[in-house]
Every structure is written in structure tokens, then in C-alpha cells.
Amino acid sequence: MPENNKTIEYDALIIGGGIAGGEAALNLANVGYKVLIVEKDLSIGGKMILLSKVFPTLDCSACITTPKVSEIMRHPNITVFTSTQASNIIKKDDGTFEATITKQPRYVIAEDCTGCQLCEQACPVSVDDQFQYNLVGRKAAYIPFSIASPRIAAIDIANCTLCGACERACPTKCIDFTQTVETYSLKAKTVIIATGFQLFDPTLIPRYGYGKFKNVITAMQMERQLAPTRPFNTILRPSDGKMPDNIAYILCTGSRDKTVGNPICSQVCCMYSTKQAQLLMGALPMADITLYYLNIRAFGKGFNEFYAQAQAMGVQFTKGKVAKITEKENGNLLLRYEDINGGGVVKETEHDMVVLSVGILPNQGIAELFSNDELVLDPYNYIGQSDFLASPAQTSIKGVFVAGVASGPMDIPDSILSAGSASSDAANYIRHLNKKTVSV
Amino acid sequence: MEAKKGETYKVLKEKMTISQEIKDNLKTFTQIKKSILNALKERRMTVPELSKAIDMSTDRTMYYLMTLLKYGFVVVDEIDDMDEYFYYKLKNNG
Numbered sequence: 001m002p003e004n005n006k007t008i009e010y011d012a013l014i015i016g017g018g019i020a021g022g023e024a025a026l027n028l029a030n031v032g033y034k035v036l037i038v039e040k041d042l043s044i045g046g047k048m049i050l051l052s053k054v055f056p057t058l059d060c061s062a063c064i065t066t067p068k069v070s071e072i073m074r075h076p077n078i079t080v081f082t083s084t085q086a087s088n089i090i091k092k093d094d095g096t097f098e099a100t101i102t103k104q105p106r107y108v109i110a111e112d113c114t115g116c117q118l119c120e121q122a123c124p125v126s127v128d129d130q131f132q133y134n135l136v137g138r139k140a141a142y143i144p145f146s147i148a149s150p151r152i153a154a155i156d157i158a159n160c161t162l163c164g165a166c167e168r169a170c171p172t173k174c175i176d177f178t179q180t181v182e183t184y185s186l187k188a189k190t191v192i193i194a195t196g197f198q199l200f201d202p203t204l205i206p207r208y209g210y211g212k213f214k215n216v217i218t219a220m221q222m223e224r225q226l227a228p229t230r231p232f233n234t235i236l237r238p239s240d241g242k243m244p245d246n247i248a249y250i251l252c253t254g255s256r257d258k259t260v261g262n263p264i265c266s267q268v269c270c271m272y273s274t275k276q277a278q279l280l281m282g283a284l285p286m287a288d289i290t291l292y293y294l295n296i297r298a299f300g301k302g303f304n305e306f307y308a309q310a311q312a313m314g315v316q317f318t319k320g321k322v323a324k325i326t327e328k329e330n331g332n333l334l335l336r337y338e339d340i341n342g343g344g345v346v347k348e349t350e351h352d353m354v355v356l357s358v359g360i361l362p363n364q365g366i367a368e369l370f371s372n373d374e375l376v377l378d379p380y381n382y383i384g385q386s387d388f389l390a391s392p393a394q395t396s397i398k399g400v401f402v403a404g405v406a407s408g409p410m411d412i413p414d415s416i417l418s419a420g421s422a423s424s425d426a427a428n429y430i431r432h433l434n435k436k437t438v439s440v
Numbered sequence: 441m442e443a444k445k446g447e448t449y450k451v452l453k454e455k456m457t458i459s460q461e462i463k464d465n466l467k468t469f470t471q472i473k474k475s476i477l478n479a480l481k482e483r484r485m486t487v488p489e490l491s492k493a494i495d496m497s498t499d500r501t502m503y504y505l506m507t508l509l510k511y512g513f514v515v516v517d518e519i520d521d522m523d524e525y526f527y528y529k530l531k532n533n534g
């Protein structure tokens with residue numbers, strides 16, 4: 001049973017600490033509002049903090065995200081709760097909100113942890129590292145990843161043997177297995193939903209062999225391989241550690257595909273695949289990179305030039321629908337595809353690694369967080385925008401706004417713009433409420 | 441039971457039972473770690489060579505070797521003559 005139930009009060013509750021939630025928090029905090037960010041994971045930064053470089057500028061993602069997340073963490077008007085979820089959000093008659101905030105124990109006293117990693121070294125348990133998308137292991141006592149924010153340890157209690165080695169090794173004695181779930185009753189004037197997205201699960205397309213063929217990986221796994229904090233010493237095949245020299249991408253995996261229940265375009269896969277292809281050409285100069293696509297959607301600022309740049313570098317773009325992948329004994333993969341520009345003939349090519357450009361999907365269960373008012377979703381289960389053209393951040397509940405991919409697929413610049421719109425609407429809403437209270 | 445700083449795990453140990461799965465996972469990792477480090481004591485190896493030496497599939501060998509690289513037990517050496525596979529060696533073995 002949760003032990004405590006303190007009442008806390010903020011101007012704004014932001015659900016989700018990715019780039020959209022973080023940006024919205026900074027905007028509100030900079031004009032003097034008190035903000036609470038609740039993040040379900042151990043670190044803020046969302047997907048962006050785990051990316052290698054970003055299209056179309058090829059700036060290092062960590063170099064942009066790290067100063068931003070540290071600004072968020074240090075801002076006097078922002079409080080960040082990690083491993084935390086909001087629920088039972090109630091809109092009151094006066095236009096304000098109440099919510100239950102549930103914080104899972106980290107089993108580490110945050111203020112005392114120096115991030116020295118001695119607990120990690122001492123821990124004998126190794127399980128899949130979710131932040132490296134299971135390409136390597138991590139300990140049960142662990143710092144989530146090197147640029148995590150907060151950069152403090154956590155105990156994965158579900159995999160811990162309670163041997164006590166971490167606790168004995170900790171120089172500041174900050175590991176505390178007596179921590180329990182904490183609950184808070186929150187009062188806030190506005191809510192911003194910035195819950196982002198989840199990746200399409202490619203095992204739902206069995207003909208691509210993901211999970212079975214070890215050299216078929218997702219684009220997020222390739223992002224990690226391309227990042228400075230990569231899981232391997234360089235880009236290698238998970239099946240046997242060979243340096244790949246002939247890599248294929250399958251675009252639109254799980255997007256624009258009614259058969260897997262996601263008929264819409266994920267907006268970012270064409271460009272992140274084009275980005276990865278360019279980065280691979282730099283990292284593996286002898287490698288051939290082929291992108292199998294249906295249409296290349298290069299609609300944003302600088303995107304078409306970015307696509308042309310990849311072509312000029314020698315990236316092969318093949319308009320083709322991949323029907324099936326089979327694995328050879330040496331781990332190489334045979335792609336059977338319909339060559340659309342070649343008269344529709346069925347061809348077969350061999351590659352030594354295949355990257356699935358997985359689509360993005362909305363996170364589930366967000367509407368259920370609201371108790372007395374209905375949060376309407378759009379037909380694809382993203383948060384519905386009730387006044388899309390005039391006020392894109394407005395949801396079906398007045399005073400609740402949406403930012404970033406929670407409202408639909410978009411890239412980082414658009415997520416930041418959308419956070420700007422949500423925070424300015426939220427600030428107006430707070431000001432309006434404050435005026436009402438003063439005039440009463 | 442009163443929680444003593446530095447020994448709070450004992451409190452939880454009294455309340456929780458550790459599943460067989462968690463115990464088995466620890467055992468597997470400890471054994472594989474030992475066999476990889478033992479094999480690399482002999483000489484530096486690529487993933488396929490190590491896989492043969494410890495009689496484990498190449499993909500599992502890769503996963504555990506990269507994990508031991510991350511944990512600091514193993515370091516990367518040169519790439520082979522064909523520019524295909526890296527050699528890996530023990531950290532404190534030259």
C-alpha cells in the first residue's frame with residue numbers, strides 16, 4: 001500500500017518528459033509558472049536523447065538534448081518526477097484540475113547518489129539493456145545510460161536477487177530497499193499531454209523474420225549502433241560480430257499498411273533512414289546501402305536536398321515492395337521484392353544486414369487517465385485536436401493541451417513548435433483562471 | 441525488522457521470494473562469463489572463433505561478449521586480415 005499522500009500544487013502538469021514535454025515545461029517555467037513533469041521512465045529526454053544524429057542537419061542529437069535536459073532539471077520552476085505516472089485526472093468546476101501522482105521507488109536516495117557506478121560494478125545480475133534495445137546486457141543496479149537525466153542509479157527490483165552487493169559497494173550508502181510507492185494528490189491549473197509514441201513491433205510482420213533472423217534489426221537499434229554511446233565497438237552484425245558491407249533498409253515497416261492496423265504515414269521514417277544511410281556511408285566507406293521504398297516523402301525544409309545528398313553519396317534507392325526475407329546459413333539475408341520501376345518483375349537480392357524502418361504508433365491508455373471528462377482520440381488513437389486549424393494544441397477538454405507526437409507523427413522541429421503552441425495556450429488558460437479568481 | 445543503513449536489502453529479503461527465473465538467469469550469466477573469460481585467457485579471438493571455443497551459437501556469443509566489453513572485462517583488438525571480424529582480448533592480458 002502507498003504510504004503517504006501529500007498534497008502538491010503546481011500551475012501546470014506535464015505528462016511525458018520527452019523533447020515536447022521538456023520544451024513546453026521550459027516555456028512555461030521561463031514566464032514564471034510552476035511546472036511538474038511526470039515521466040514514466042527513469043530519465044527524461046524521450047526518444048531524442050537516444051538518437052545518433054538528427055536529420056536534416058546531422059547535428060549530434062546528444063549534444064542538443066543534453067544541455068536542454070540539464071536546463072530542465074536545474075530550472076527553479078520545474079520539478080521532475082521520474083518513474084512516475086499521473087492518473088484519475090479530474091476537471092473541477094472552477095476550471096482547475098486534480099490528479100493522483102504515483103511514483104515508483106528507485107531504491108536509491110536521489111540526492112545522495114553521485115553516479116559513481118560502483119553499485120553497477122558490484123551487481124552480479126545481467127539482463128537485457130532496454131536503452132540499447134536489447135543488443136547488450138545491463139546490471140540490475142544501473143545508471144540507465146551515460147547521458148541519462150537524472151544521472152543516478154536505480155535498482156531493477158524485478159530482476160534483483162537481493163544479494164546486497166550494490167549496497168555494500170555504495171560509498172554514500174544511498175541504496176535503500178525500504179523505499180515504497182509514493183502517492184501525491186496534485187492540484188494544477190492546466191495539463192499538457194506529451195506522451196509521445198511507441199515503435200511498431202516488427203514481429204507482427206513475420207515474413208521479415210525480425211526476432212528470428214539476428215541480422216534483421218530495427219532502425220532504433222541502428223540509431224543506437226550509430227550513436228557515440230553505442231552497444232558494440234562499432235557497427236556490427238548481431239549474429240556474429242561481422243562488419244556489414246551491404247545493408248538494406250525496408251521503409252514503411254508498419255506504416256501505411258492496413259493489414260497491421262496502421263494505415264497512416266509515420267512522417268519520419270523516410271528521412272531517418274536517409275540520415276542513417278548517410279551516416280553508414282561515413283562509418284563504413286566500403287559498404288553498399290540500399291533503401292527499398294514505396295514513395296520517398298521528403299516534404300520538410302531541407303528534406304529534398306538531404307535526399308539528393310544521399311543519392312550523390314551513392315546510397316541506392318530502389319522502388320520496390322519487399323515480400324519476404326529468408327536467411328542463409330552464413331547469416332546473410334535474401335530479399336524477394338517486386339521491382340516497381342523495373343516493370344514489376346520479382347527480384348531477389350542478398351544483403352548482410354537488414355534494417356526495418358519501423359513506424360511510430362500512439363501510446364495507449366492516455367484517455368483513461370481522465371476521470372470525469374472525455375479526452376477524445378482521433379481515428380488513429382492519437383490525442384484528438386478539437387480545433388486543429390485555429391488552435392492545434394487544444395484537446396476535447398478545455399485546459400488540457402497536447403504537444404509533440406502524442407497528437408500525431410512528427411519530427412523534432414515540429415514537436416518543438418507544437419510544444420510552443422501548447423505552452424502558450426496553457427499560459428493563456430492559467431492567466432484566464434487567475435483573472436477569474438482575482439475578480440471574484 | 442529495523443532497517444540498518446547499508447543493509448536495507450535484508451528487510452526486503454524477508455518479505456520477498458526470489459523467483460527461480462531470476463536465479464537461473466544469474467547462474468547462466470555467471471557460467472557464460474566464466475567460459476568466455478577462460479577462453480580469452482588462451483588468446484585473442486573473433487566472435488566466430490570464440491563461439492567454437494565455448495560451444496555456443498555465434499549470436500549468443502556476440503551478445504555476451506559485447507556485454508563483457510561494456511562491463512570492462514574485455515577490450516577490442518585489431519580487425520582480421522579480411523577486414524571482417526575484430527579480435528577481442530581480456531582487459532588485463534596485454
Ligand SMILES: Cc1cc2nc3c(=O)[nH]c(=O)nc-3n(C[C@H](O)[C@H](O)[C@H](O)COP(=O)(O)OP(=O)(O)OC[C@H]3O[C@@H](n4cnc5c(N)ncnc54)[C@H](O)[C@@H]3O)c2cc1C
Pocket residue numbers: 015016017018019020021038039040041043044045046047048051053054055056084085086194195196197198199219220223268272275360363403404405406410411412413415
Ligand atoms: C529511429 C528514429 C529516428 C529518428 N530520427 C529523427 C531525426 O533524425 N530527426 C528528427 O527530427 N526526428 C527524428 N525522429 C523522431 C523523433 O524521435 C520524435 O519527433 C521526437 O522524439 C518526439 O518527441 P516527443 O517528446 O513528442 O515524444 P517521445 O520522445 O516519445 O517522448 C515522450 C515521453 O513521454 C513519456 N511517457 C509516455 N507515456 C507516459 C505516461 N503515461 N506517463 C508519463 N510519461 C509518459 C515517455 O517515456 C517519453 O519519455 C526519429 C524517430 C525514430 C523512431
Ligand code: SF4
Pocket residue numbers: 122123124125140141155156159160161162163164165166167449
Ligand atoms: S541486491 Fe540486487 S541490484 Fe544489488 S547487487 Fe544484488 S542483485 Fe544487484
Ligand code: SF4
Pocket residue numbers: 108112113114115116117118119120152153169170171172173174175
Ligand atoms: S547508488 Fe551509490 S554506488 Fe550506485 S552510483 Fe549511486 S552513489 Fe554510486
